Amino acid sequence: MEKKWGELTPDEKKQDLINKWVSPEGVEYNSPEAEKLYKERVTRLLDAVELKKEPDRVPIVPMLGFYPAHYCGYTPYDVMYDYDKLLETFEKCYMEMQVDAHGGAVVSPPGRMFDILDYKLYSWPGHGVAKEHSYQCNEGEYMMADEYDALIQDPTLFFLTTYYPRIFGKLGALGAFPPITNNQEMYGGFSAVNFLPFGVPDVQEAFKLLFEAGAEALKWIEPVGIFAAKMTAAGLPTFFGGGCKVPYDIIGDTMRGSRGIMVDMYRQPDKLLEAIETMTPIAVKMGASNARANNCPVVFIPLHKGADGFLSDEQFKKFYWPNFKKLLLGLIDEGCIPFPWAEGGYNSRLEVIRDIPKGKVIWGFDLTDMAKAKEILGDVCCITGNMPIDVLTLGTKQQVEDRTKKLIDTCGKGGGYIMMNGAVIENVSPTNIQAWIDTTKEYGVYK
């Protein structure tokens, strides 16, 4: 009898996810060549990741922002508000680039959904940001210094009744909700009183908006799903099974804010550490469940506030790394391949982050010294990234080719490297992008 998911060992879970990634069920490939291409590409990526053997060549996976929109002459606003354009641009762009995997179309979220809820956390094209540019986070304190206990005691209730009203301007009425966990008996004090908020007009209004937002999200997910299916059928695998964040970043990025969390390290370190502990299993679950739903083991983890300079070595080892490591190990236990992505520089962290099981993690870098990264991490994990965005954006075709070769020389030796850009690709010249891709495919072949 087949074992239940919970009964599988981490290795069995990983094998199951990998099998579903290599041989997705129910796919009708466009052609036998497409099927062959698909399997070659996933195998190439896995060979690079697992460090067991050299791939046939250095795989290339560009990390795209709204590049496909620009590529087709549209703005980020256009594809965030017109989902047909979203599908059209991403499909055309990826079909013409011919790389080893795609990053999905979810990078472009449904603009109208945020309009409906009056989202405060970000500004986006046509809403605080020019239509030609990507969305940007509005730094702020969305959780106050004295709210750690509330978060620690019941994170879901805290999000629902305190955090949501702050990040969604139209959901203020949710602040009135009693704990979800109060519903325990038929006795009115254990049951009916918990339903009172649902009868209040303000709350009902908030729910109506949630229904509208949900309907908008459904409209959006359809083309996003069609895009992924079309790519698979054409032989292009996904590289993003799921995503989650390091607990320190969850709190520092969009709850306490950069300044808030930095000051908390001095004023209330124990509370901060407790909250980090609280958020850890939540982050593991988020990454692992997405990976299973999407049948791809790779879980993307964008890293922000642990970069060089943003924490001292001691602070990194005390506040950032312990639960980051727990997150990595938790994801590995669930059969996933964690893919932390270090924005900025990570030179001072390389020795610390070496402490991971071999061949189970992909480490992505933006501005880190790649020779050092290869030297320190090369025998424990696949590394990726670092194709400089200034060269791709402002360089000549020749400069792009030279830099690509140099990067392959530095990182490609013996396998264990995936070609990727440093900072995300937005409005960049297609000539340079194609030169980068072609050079990798030609120069990156292992002989």
Added chain:
Amino acid sequence: MAENLVNTLADLKEKETLKIVEDRLNAGEDPMAILNDARKALETVGNRFADGTYFIPDLVYSGEILKAITDMVKPKMGKEVEVKRLGKVVIGTVAGDIHDIGKDIVVFMLDVNGFEVTDLGVDVPAEKFVEVIKESGVPIVGLSGFLTLAYDSMKDTVEAINKAGLRDKVNIMIGGGQITEEVMKFTGADAYGKDAMTGVALAKKWVGA
């Protein structure tokens, strides 16, 4: 006692620092003397950041403690005395970009190193820079940007300064996560800084300090 405040604040001992401030105020000391000590302490914080002993959280925290000190001292202060400064700098995150952490660090470091800094905030239109340069005659301009869209905005800002006939009156430096020499050439700026310390060194060079 004066040295005490300088040391406790430089060492980021918040409670001790605020206690000393309270005691000195109660003893009837001149609030300006207290603020001068605080300024000396932040200079030390800046030096420790420059030599790699301190990191961004230390800067942020020292700023928070200073805020608390200012709140205590302000009500007892008469007219603020002008401090002698090395020179003026106007700085801002360029149009389209709303990131401020990097810019704020540069502002902090310029300030503790003796510059009078006008911080225009984030998403600053090119015309705003031009207007401020015209009005104040500030000779140093700092353009900050985190996103790659800032490449174009920085170029536009330099061009706007040029068009207004002010280009030869100012030195322009740029900085931010994805800023390199290539970007500097593209934008037409005079220099770029890979970190806040380089920004301070550039500003000092330009005022001849």
